[in-house]
Amino acid sequence: MAGLGYGLASALVPVVNAEAYAVVAGQRGGHVVVAVLALALGQTAGKLLLFESARRGTGRLARKLRSRSGSGRTAARAARWTGPIRRWLSRRRTALPTVLVSAAVGVPPLAVVSFAAGTAGLRHWEFAVACLLGRVIRFAVLVLPATLF
Template sequence: MSILAEAAVALGYGLASALVPVVNSEAYAVVAGHRGGQAIIAVVALALGQTAGKLLLFESARRGSGQLAQKIAQRSGAGRAAARAARWTEPIRRWLSRRRTALPTVLVSAAVGVPPLAVVSVAAGTTGLRRGEFAVACLLGRATRFALLALPALLA
């Protein structure tokens, strides 16, 4: 596959995996490492696609945060599901609302996966975190994650 085709496929796959949870970008990174040659291009394009998808979630939450807050308030009486969601979202929103913990939270989530990056993306959109800072932290974390997954296969 040519370099341009590899980059386009990896970018599209990264975007799809950011929005559809069953599409696994980590598996794509490992396969790219096994194929060798253009693994770096695949990793960077995959990270760019993931970041673009997470920015869509971020912006959706930012623009609809008033409506989102109303829906959460309405459903807060829904019982166990609401309690479980609150256990994840409230600490994350607290971390993201503080300037000194917001970027490390996004970076760790993007690199490690805990807390889930999809949850962090939506929560970050409602807290006032700057779009550019979110994008850079997300891109660095994702690129690091995918490079570390592709590296053993590339070296084997």
């Protein structure tokens, strides 16, 4: 159960590192599969919170970001990431692969993808399944070398 809580915390607080937790869990042995699944479930639950907050506050978030970018540099920098991601997430054939790759590889950042997916109209369950699958793949790949050596 610690993995579930740690996964949730790491999804919401950037300095809490889920990958390090997965590696340590792999080195300790025991129930590695349970630790990976719990960590992935916690991460997915946290990313769903980001997804839902973006979905419910789409207009407010955009207005707040516009009002805070005094010189426009912040908005331009954010648009470089969010523009292409929102386009990928708005198309049915690229939305789920984008979430899956982001969850498994980390590029583009899953936090950014979570917010963008909430504003792009992706279904909850589609986002959750792709995110969970990607996170399981990511943590399993990290744990595998630790369990073998």
